[in-house]
Amino acid sequence: MTNQTMTLEIKNIPIKSAVPADAPIGVFDSGVGGISVLQHIHALLPHEQLLYVADSKYAPYGSKTPEEIQSRCFGLADFLIAKGAKAIVVACNTATAAAIDLMRAKYTLPIIGMEPAVKPAAAASKNGVIGVLATVGTLKSAQFAGLLESYGRNVKVVTQGCIGLVECIERGELGSGTTLSLLEQYCKPLLDEGADTIVLGCTHYPFVKPLIRQIVGDDVALIDTGAAVAKHLQKRLAALDLLTQQYQAGTVKFWTNSQSVDAKLVIEALWSESAVVEFFN
DSSP states (O other): OOOOHHHHHHTTTTOSSSOOOOOOOEEESSTTTHHHHHHHHHHHHHSEEEEEOOOOOOOGGSSSOOOHHHHHHHHHHHHHHHOOOOOEEEOOOOHHHHHHHHHHHHHHSOEEEEOOOOHHHHHHHSSEEEEEOOOHHHHHHHHHHHHHHHHOSSSEEEEEEETTTHHHHTOSSSHHHHHHHHHHHHHHHHHTOOEEEEEEOEEEEOHHHHHHHHOOOTSEEESSSHHHHHHHHHHHHHHTTSSSOOHHHHHOOEEEOOOOOTTHHHHHHHTTTTEEEEOOO
């Protein structure tokens, strides 16, 4: 066994955390879209305390530079760590692409990221044509290029940047004519190319899944990664003995820096129940 091999094996041994297992899990996104991921986490880990931060004042991240996104991610991570978070979920594809490596280098607690579901989409497609709806920032990222290189070789991948869609969802316009018009515009090129599987490459997009389904029909598979992220989080916490031992239902708290007077109403509408929402700068 070489020294190099021994070093790699040592790196793979989970390092136990000094943070208590009953500490909360922090989740953040450029806005309210990550609530779609939060729902999967809450369903899978109902006893965990959850903290969610919506950075809506700076949404969408897709129009920001990588340096700007990294700065926001560090600030939000510091905010959640100050609230006692034992792990952080970056519930944003664009933020993951821009900052996840730097975050993992800076912080010692588990950092869970997102990526468009190209691999499962490629496996699910029957005709070898998959479409990807995402922000421009995600589609331009090196991370996405790597996904295509790894999993898109044997399929045709048609991508579509969805400018303006995040903003509609941030306003809670889940069924408006404007949102429907945008989705029709963005789904058409994918359907024209024959895509039988479409990746929802932004955590905001599951909230308009009914409209997308209305446009693409029942024969097109729609894939997002929220459930997979929740399972990965559960696995990481279990490996570090960080799953809570509490049996009562976990609380969920929200923070937002949205300047909209309807910010709390939008969060409650997406969360599908009343919510404790505080504001931060």
